[in-house]
Amino acid sequence: MLTVVAALALTACGSGDSGTTDGGAADGTARSGGTLTFAVGSYAGCVDPHQVASNDTIYALRQIVDSLTDQDPSTGKIVPWLAERWEVSADAKTFTFHLRPGVTFSDGSAVDAQAVKENFDAARKLGAKASLATGYLSGYVGTETPDDLTAVVSFEQPNAQFLQATSTFSLGLVAGSSVRKTADQRCTDGVVGSGPFVLGGYVANQSITLVKRKGYDWGSSLWRKTGEAYLDKVLFTVVPEAGVRTGSLVSGQVDAIGSVSLADEAALKAGGAVNLQTRANPGVVFNLGLNNSKPLLQDVAVRQAIQVALDRQQIVDTVYPTGSKPATSILAHTTPYYGDVSPQLTFDAAKAKSLLDTAGWQVGGDGIRTRNGTRLSLSVGWFANAATNQPTLELIQQQLKAVGVEITLKELQIAQITQVQQSGDFDALWGNITRADPDILRSTYSTALANTYRLTAGALDPVLTEQAATVDPAKRQALVNQAQDLIVRNAHVIPVVELTTALGVSKKVHDLDFEASSRIQLHDTWKS
């Protein structure tokens, strides 16, 4: 089964490589062996996939753990991996996994029902240090193990997203020896997994080395190759400077790089030896997360005016890597159950102006609108965690000024995120969330949960709750469509652009594939 991205990569490699001086096997014939060197921009300070959320480090750690299930990046469908099959109860509270026999962790211990139980029990205890895993396991009651290969996981409340969660690295299975360590020990020692690669070593801030797992024979049902991985070794090296990453790839010192920006593309294409691979991250797109409780933003007309005042295509063309797309919903188009609501997100400055005129906002002397002495001015908080953030917001600033809305930009520190979210002391926050399940809408916008954006309880809540309890795909699709429509139509937050993961990959590297959350899968990857 070929994914869309894999197919793209294949055609690109096939055409680009024919005619090289490679005298060995004909191009297109995969071969085993070799070391792949991958340059990333940062190091998360921890080598436990349960505790790390940063893409640059996940690229490496994803390879050392297997998951119960896998997710097809082209359809969003959940397919077998360590679990051969599973049943979900009609109320979406109980999940029964039937494990594949004969699977072992790299320390020799068995991947059995007990291991599944230990992993989920432990993930809960990691608390805020493993916020993704604990979020997925919210309401976890426990895991029962009727026999060695059957694990029954149950929850207090309906939890339809859990099936997709079992396909993520955050719930990848680690051996009992790792489960019993403290959170800090897991970070510094690394974990023992059952994945196609084993953690060979790491040097903080410098590199993570992966070594092929000998005898690996339980790959995901999505992978083309059965058995062991092609590559003998993978070296993830941390190169913080974008210019050095690009130059290193073009000059052949590394085989692939992460975090390619629009500015790097020309240099990468110039040599002709590099393919650019992009895929939109599923989940909530980059958006202006409006604080719906602020007096200015309680008025739906103001929110809708901001929504149509943005020329998203111009933002994408000016700031984002080639292949990026403007938002067409609150969810990125790669998210399962995505629904297109782009007509409501079409750029229409005249409509924005008339909405504001009708709401009584008059253009003042400096071009900014006022009403009863109040200026239509908003402060947008942003974090320097992506190089595209500042230029995007500066462009948004110009576009909104054209319709009479003033935006001031306020850079915040990463260490402030939680504090700002909890205090509600913001007009709008710029950000996105990667998640390949639409339940991210519930965890982000339900008024019963953290409710960072201070929505008032209303029609959206029951829809979000119901989709979490709906197992039937068609019914869930209808509910998720309704949720997307409600969020966008009421402009609770302003979707702007999809986050696109962009990699630079040498033409000597083949089948370096994106998985469903736009991180990478290296089992099928080979070098010519």
Added chain:
Amino acid sequence: MRRYVFRRLAQAVAVLWAAYTLSFLVLDFLPGDPVSAMAGGGLDQASVDPAQLESLKREYGFDKPVLVQYADYLGRAVQGDFGNSVATGQPVTSVIGDALPQTLVLTGAALVLAVVFGTGLALAATYTSARALRQLLLSLPSLGVSLPTFWVGLMLVQLFSFRLRLLPAFGNDGIASLILPAVTLAVPTGALLAQVLAKSLFTALDEPYVQTARAKGAGRARVHLRHALRNAALPALTIVGLLVGNLLAGSVVVETVFSRNGIGRATVSAVTVQDIPVVQGVVVFGALVFVCANLVVDLVYPLFDPRIVVASATRRRSLV
């Protein structure tokens, strides 16, 4: 002499304490806290359960009043225990210990290059009788001091690694990967040394004892190297503390450009996530290096110049 040493040691301790306290206050005034940074890490802005966050803060003692935290940290620091990194859980001493050898190799190599080429440049500039050449040589140090280290590093990588493909662009493996970063770091340091040394060489060459040496029939080179350089070296020695500080500060930039894992990179990572224990450890370590360098200079100074007796040295304006 003993009293002098004791006084200098007391000053050193005071400097260390001040550095520790000041950095603690600065970190405390920064918005946000390390626990939130850890929980909210990554590219995403998903929300974290407040109750879990509180329990994590309690675990690390960030819920206590600032003064109590400060006393806690200081009390343990005095015993050499800087605690564990909040971000990685590794003991701070081992974070610094792991990174230190790489930085020592880098700064050591850069210091050697800086001394060799800085001294060479100063000697050549003061020795040559060709006016144009002298002007050219004398302008080089100002250029070296004013070029941004970041830019120098990127230019060297572009030329020697990406164009000529002679040297690796990143990493810590062996001599080949040390050359470009060491040269980059040596540029501002060597330039500073050359500036000071050239100036004091000119002064020394005007001194009466140089005339005396010449009158006694000493050759030009001999006068330059044996008589003038020896005396001119003293002012240069006083800036050793400054040079060491320069090297440490420069290593932050150089280690980032060349992707080397040393103290500089560890500092940058720690500051980004407000990893207070690590930052505190690095600050104290930096102050310690600086204080020691100056202490050594002060103590060896009299050995170089017998005219300086300890009593007058204590009145000399201290760089510490």
